[in-house]
Amino acid sequence: MAEVKKVLLNKEGLHARPAGALAKAAAGFKSKIELQFNQKRVNAKSSLSLMTLGLSHNSEFTILADGEDSEQALKTLADLVDKEFKI
Amino acid sequence: MISAASTKIFKGTAVSKGIARGPLYFKKELNLTNGWASRGSVADEQNRYNRAVDLSRTDLNQLIARMDVSHSEGREVIEAHIQLLEDPDVQEQVFAKVEEGFSAIEAYSNVVEDFRNLFAQLDDEYMKQRVHDLDDVSKRVLFYIANPNEAYENISLTQPSILVSDDLSPSQLLSLDKSKVLGVVLKHGSTQSHTSILCRSLEIPCIVRAAIDVDSQDSKMIGFLDSIAGDLYLNPDPQIEAKLESKRVNYINELKLLQSFKNMATKTQSGRLVPLGANISGPQDVESVLKNDAELVGLYRTEFLFLDRTKAPTEDEQFEVYKKVFEGLPNKRIILRTLDIGGDKVISYLDLEKEENPFLGVRGIRLCLKYKDLFKDQLRAILRASIYASDLGIMFPMVSTLEEITDSKKILDDVKKELSLKQIPYNEKIDIGVMMEVPSLGFMLKEVAQEVSFISIGTNDLFQYSNACDRMNADLGSISSPNHTGFLRFLKFIIEESHKYGLHVGVCGSIAHHPQIMPFLIECGVDDLSMTAQHVLEARKAIASLK
Numbered sequence: 001m002a003e004v005k006k007v008l009l010n011k012e013g014l015h016a017r018p019a020g021a022l023a024k025a026a027a028g029f030k031s032k033i034e035l036q037f038n039q040k041r042v043n044a045k046s047s048l049s050l051m052t053l054g055l056s057h058n059s060e061f062t063i064l065a066d067g068e069d070s071e072q073a074l075k076t077l078a079d080l081v082d083k084e085f086k087i
Numbered sequence: 088m089i090s091a092a093s094t095k096i097f098k099g100t101a102v103s104k105g106i107a108r109g110p111l112y113f114k115k116e117l118n119l120t121n122g123w124a125s126r127g128s129v130a131d132e133q134n135r136y137n138r139a140v141d142l143s144r145t146d147l148n149q150l151i152a153r154m155d156v157s158h159s160e161g162r163e164v165i166e167a168h169i170q171l172l173e174d175p176d177v178q179e180q181v182f183a184k185v186e187e188g189f190s191a192i193e194a195y196s197n198v199v200e201d202f203r204n205l206f207a208q209l210d211d212e213y214m215k216q217r218v219h220d221l222d223d224v225s226k227r228v229l230f231y232i233a234n235p236n237e238a239y240e241n242i243s244l245t246q247p248s249i250l251v252s253d254d255l256s257p258s259q260l261l262s263l264d265k266s267k268v269l270g271v272v273l274k275h276g277s278t279q280s281h282t283s284i285l286c287r288s289l290e291i292p293c294i295v296r297a298a299i300d301v302d303s304q305d306s307k308m309i310g311f312l313d314s315i316a317g318d319l320y321l322n323p324d325p326q327i328e329a330k331l332e333s334k335r336v337n338y339i340n341e342l343k344l345l346q347s348f349k350n351m352a353t354k355t356q357s358g359r360l361v362p363l364g365a366n367i368s369g370p371q372d373v374e375s376v377l378k379n380d381a382e383l384v385g386l387y388r389t390e391f392l393f394l395d396r397t398k399a400p401t402e403d404e405q406f407e408v409y410k411k412v413f414e415g416l417p418n419k420r421i422i423l424r425t426l427d428i429g430g431d432k433v434i435s436y437l438d439l440e441k442e443e444n445p446f447l448g449v450r451g452i453r454l455c456l457k458y459k460d461l462f463k464d465q466l467r468a469i470l471r472a473s474i475y476a477s478d479l480g481i482m483f484p485m486v487s488t489l490e491e492i493t494d495s496k497k498i499l500d501d502v503k504k505e506l507s508l509k510q511i512p513y514n515e516k517i518d519i520g521v522m523m524e525v526p527s528l529g530f531m532l533k534e535v536a537q538e539v540s541f542i543s544i545g546t547n548d549l550f551q552y553s554n555a556c557d558r559m560n561a562d563l564g565s566i567s568s569p570n571h572t573g574f575l576r577f578l579k580f581i582i583e584e585s586h587k588y589g590l591h592v593g594v595c596g597s598i599a600h601h602p603q604i605m606p607f608l609i610e611c612g613v614d615d616l617s618m619t620a621q622h623v624l625e626a627r628k629a630i631a632s633l634k
Contacts, residue, residue: 011438012213012435012436012438013211013214015213015214015397015435016167016214016217016220016397017163017167017397017398020167020170023170023174024170027175042176043175043176045175045176046174046175046176046177047167047170047171047174048171048174048176048177048202048221049174049176051206051209051214051217052202052205052206052209054208054209054210054211054214056210056211
């Protein structure tokens, strides 16, 4: 199990488009990937669940990955967060 | 003998004028009954769910394939819907519930309901609205779980009919053969929804918010839709039918009479010309400008393009749209108003602060001067498209200070210089003007005239600001009538001051075709009037009888 702490840079929060982009990227990995925020943990491959976290601008959250490609997954997703989900 | 008790009347709000008679077509909503009734094995129910997801995916992909390539926004919305459709958490939870013994339809409804509740708890207004996307998707899936052998979008009009439905999306309306849609009656909907706007421009009689129960009606009935009064009659008795029929004939004759006012200049009996313009919001209105013979476009609202989307339109996208409008209306004067939005509208891609008083806050030119890149993109697109326009005016909205005018002109000049450097051509003869909506600007027209060549009085906002009166507030009653002595004197003052200092002055608010106020404006000397295209011929006829 690997994890990384991130801060959400998007001004509008984790809205539909960024949540969709994150879920899509997460789905490309075999590992189980989750997002944790305020004691709530959800499947990062589900855009719907990601949206229900209510992440807003500057929220601090954790990405957790468990599986053979967990390191690569964390790197890719952390990158995506830093780039504000602009692919 | 015909039973007299058979007439049923449903009241609604008229959104598109007209009178239609014909058979009724009831667009049935979801039929879930067979899905509830039969519950198969766990495998059956899971397959039923999987199949519904597959059918929905096929639908959505076809929708994308049918869409105009340039419609990137629409494509993104549908792609997001496909993602919701395939959401792994939803699938997992549905499967788990089916294993607990629920039918596919129960399981899926429950899961969607759980997510609805989670969304309702979010603080963010925009996110709460995302529930509509989920609803859109889940309606389709539920339909296919219950009816795997039917088509979801199943409006099949075999004969010209009055369409009655709970609701109708703009794309559903556009997918229909217009010659078969005599009228539209909606249980929901609103006067300013896109569907209502489309009905008006397509000249399909339409009423909304009609208290009619679609599912309990019999489609063998004959309907009479009077969307002047806002009534739908089912099986009218002979007496009522005769009355409606004569109203219909009168209406058609009236329209015919109005047609005789086409292709002529608008003038009073003494020969004074009062050009009538149309207010438009994009290329979809071009046809009705031509059809109703408007002499100019007095107000081209550009904000339509910026609303209901996840990011601002690109310069190229805007260029294509403006070009389409300019090319569609050659030789007509067009007054284009730059982006007029503010805190009262949700624009997800701008981080607009929530304001206590959005109508007194960062809106119109104030917003553009704050988001300069957004403003420059629009100006660049307008200038690039301007070579397709013969007589163009650019107008800044919600101006309250001279600095706003000089700052905006400075930005426009900067953009022109940029284009010249890149050798991109633009029309050199563009007039600059401002909206006259903030009362105190009315006392600065001498200075305004040093900076611009025309003003357009936006009477809706000017009235709201000068009479401290929210025109959307129904409780205000007659206080919200613009037929107010002080307000009319103010209008007269503005028109006279404008002429004193050499400003061209037009009126583009809804009072421009008000039966009592229009003659007053003309008497004051207004140079032109602009209104919804459908009112132009009526106004021309009224003006022709003025001295």
